[in-house]
Amino acid sequence: MLNVEGLRRDFPILETGIVYLDNAASSLTPEPVLEKMLEFYREYRANVERGVHRLSQKASEEYEGVRKRVAEFLNAKTAFEIILARNTTEGINIAANGLKWSKGDKIVTSMIEHHSNFLPWLRLKNCCGVDLEIVKPKDPAVDGLLDPADFEKVVDDRTKLVAISHISNVLGAIAPVREIAEIAHEHGAYILIDAAQSVPHMKVDIQNIRCDFLAFSGHKMCAPTGSGVLYIREELIDEVEPLYIGGGTIADVSVDHYELSPSSTRFEAGTPAIAEAIGLGAATDYLRKISMENIEKHEEKLTKQMYEGLSEISKVEVYGPKPRDRIAIMPFNVENLNHHDVALTLDVSANIMVRSGHHCALPLTKDIIRKPGTVRSSAYFYNTADEIDRFLFAVREIASKLAK
Numbered sequence: 398m399l400n401v402e403g404l405r406r407d408f409p410i411l412e413t414g415i416v417y418l419d420n421a422a423s424s425l426t427p428e429p430v431l432e433k434m435l436e437f438y439r440e441y442r443a444n445v446e447r448g449v450h451r452l453s454q455k456a457s458e459e460y461e462g463v464r465k466r467v468a469e470f471l472n473a474k475t476a477f478e479i480i481l482a483r484n485t486t487e488g489i490n491i492a493a494n495g496l497k498w499s500k501g502d503k504i505v506t507s508m509i510e511h512h513s514n515f516l517p518w519l520r521l522k523n524c525c526g527v528d529l530e531i532v533k534p535k536d537p538a539v540d541g542l543l544d545p546a547d548f549e550k551v552v553d554d555r556t557k558l559v560a561i562s563h564i565s566n567v568l569g570a571i572a573p574v575r576e577i578a579e580i581a582h583e584h585g586a587y588i589l590i591d592a593a594q595s596v597p598h599m600k601v602d603i604q605n606i607r608c609d610f611l612a613f614s615g616h617k618m619c620a621p622t623g624s625g626v627l628y629i630r631e632e633l634i635d636e637v638e639p640l641y642i643g644g645g646t647i648a649d650v651s652v653d654h655y656e657l658s659p660s661s662t663r664f665e666a667g668t669p670a671i672a673e674a675i676g677l678g679a680a681t682d683y684l685r686k687i688s689m690e691n692i693e694k695h696e697e698k699l700t701k702q703m704y705e706g707l708s709e710i711s712k713v714e715v716y717g718p719k720p721r722d723r724i725a726i727m728p729f730n731v732e733n734l735n736h737h738d739v740a741l742t743l744d745v746s747a748n749i750m751v752r753s754g755h756h757c758a759l760p761l762t763k764d765i766i767r768k769p770g771t772v773r774s775s776a777y778f779y780n781t782a783d784e785i786d787r788f789l790f791a792v793r794e795i796a797s798k799l800a801k
Contacts, residue, residue, distance in 0.1 A: 399687065399695045405779050416749040416784045421566055421594060421726045421756075421775035423616045426676075430619055433679035434672045444668055446645060460671055463678035464661065467626055470681045471611070472602045477634070480627040480664040481674050485593040486513040487640075488612030488627030489560075491664060492589055493517035495637035500526035502557040505548065505586075507532045507572075508764060509541050509565045512757045514591040518560060528555070531760075534570070538765045540718040541570035548580050556586040563595035563606075567756045567766075567773065568717035569700075569726030571595075578607045587633070593617055597777070598696060598724050600689040609633055615673070620680035624673040627664070634661075641666035692778045699776045699785055700725040706789035712796040716766055725780075728756075728771035731792070732800040736770045739795055743772075747791035751775075 405411050407427035417425060437459065443452035445460045464476035473479060482488040494517070504518045508531055522529040530551045535544040543561070552559060559581040563574050574590055581588040589610035595601055597618035603611065608628070615624030629637060639646055639657065643666040649656040657663040684692070701720045704727060708715050712732040717723050731739050740753035752773040755762040762770060774788060 399691050399778060401695065401779060401781055404687065405781075408779055411779065414748055416747070416780075416787055418774040418776060418780065418784075418788060419750045419752050420597075420617070420777040420780075421773060422752050423622070424597060424619050424777055425779070426621060426680075427619055427683060429683055430621070430676050430679045434621065434676045437672045437675050445671055446662065456671060459675050459678070460669070463674050463681075466678045466681050470685060471596075471628060472604050473628060474604075475631060477661055478628055478631050480629065480661050481669060481677070482612070482625045482627050482664075483623050483670065484614040484616070484625040485511075485591060485612045488625055489513055489589065489591065490517055491627050491640045492610045492612070492629070492637060493521060494640050496558070496587075497636075497638075498525045498527055498557070501528065501555060503528040503530060503553070503555040504558050504560060505530045505532065505552050505556055505581075506560045507534070507543055507562070508538075509534060509543070509568065509570065509572075509761050510560070510562055510758065511566050511591060511593070512759070513593075514560055514562055514589075515758075515760065518558075527557075530556075534765065539568075539716050540722075541565045541568035541716075541761075541765070542718050542722060543570075543572045543577070545573050545576040545580060548577050552580050552584050552586060554584050556581065556584050558587045558589060560589045560591070562591040562593075563601070564592075564598075564724055564726070565717070565758075565761070566594050566726065567728055567758045567761055567771070569594075569723035569728075569775075570718050571722055571724065574608070575606045582607070594724065594726065597684075599693050603628060615677040615680060618680055619683055620677040621673045623670045624677040626677075637664075639664045639666065643667055645669075687778065695778055696725045696776060698782070699780055700727075702782060702785045703727045703774060703776065703789070706785065707792065710789070710793050710796050712800045713792060716771060725776035726773065727775065728766075728773045729792075730768055730771055731796050734795070734800055736768075736772045739772045739792075742795055742799070743788075743791055746794075747787065749788055749791055751788075 441455040587609040596613040611628040
């Protein structure tokens with residue numbers, strides 16, 4: 398059981414009276430995470446890895462400790478499989494640009510993807526002659542639910558990679574990633590999971606979902622911006638060429654040869670975002686202390702409350718599946734009103750922060766929702782039932798007073 402009121406004290410911004418429902422874009426950052434980052438700047442501010450003095454040694458120890466904590470958080474086999482990136486987008490691009498592609502290779506993805514898990518594959522299609530197969534959600538498509546049977550139809554022995562979002566950042570729909578992974582592996586293909594929306598909200602077990610690559614961002618899970626992770630299954634590390642090479646990525650260099658570092662640092666060229674990585678480690682500790690199971694149970698209640706409340710409001714159209722198949726990401730439109738106007742009105746009139754737009758998923762917006770964009774409310778563990786009631790009341794007022 399979550400002590401939500403106690404946890405909210407870790408987020409001073411909530412004391413201003415705002416209702417923060419833009420968590421799918423970026424979560425808030427709690428004081429313990431900020432304190433851990435400040436500890437680095439105040440007590441052992443130095444570069445990592447190659448220094449012999451005690452400040453560098455301490456910074457290196459803290460930085461490398463993040464890999465171990467993230468590996469434990471994900472149930473990865475070893476910290477060697479954890480690459481510290483800036484965000485999900487960078488992680489996916491490391492994999493996309495690092496794998497060796499041949500003309501005729503096939504990539505399978507879906508219509509519900511964020512641009513970060515769509516554009517890298519589209520670029521490979523355009524520049525390398527890779528075939529790109531796009532799976533659409535099953536009917537009704539607006540639910541965003543993917544059917545493993547549709548992947549069975551298109552994944553074949555030419556398929557090199559299946560790239561799929563664990564949870565849609567627009568619709569909140571949860572994908573059957575383990576079943577899709579099994580289909581991919583039956584044909585000798587790899588599977589990459591965009592876990593930007595799942596890792597912050599549910600227990601993600603690498604061994605259970607059997608993925609080969611997995612990427613997520615720290616800033617959606619109480620860590621600072623500029624922090625993220627790419628997981629690469631240990632056996633595939635040598636299959637991926639680093640996106641950048643330079644300082645910190647090599648074991649040896651001569652005038653006509655270089656040898657990459659045998660560790661994860663081969664993917665982390667130059668001085669990394671040390672404080673941000675340390676903040677990511679602190680955020681995983683913070684979430685583990687709360688318990689992902691407790692977070693899931695709390696958010697299940699908020700999901701049901703938001704979905705049922707919005708569905709009951711006249712002139713409001715809600716998108717995405719029923720609560721049992723989604724997390725607390727809730728896109729909607731109010732009849733003839735522009736989605737940006739609705740979001741701005743919620744801010745100005747009710748102190749409620751939500752997102753509006755196409756949410757970096759234009760294929761989904763154009764071909765499935767078929768509207769220019771949506772208003773998207775998204776909750777996290779520090780949101781309360783009272784806040785959802787305030788949100789629903791405000792939307793009801795907008796629908797009754799402003800919609801024609």
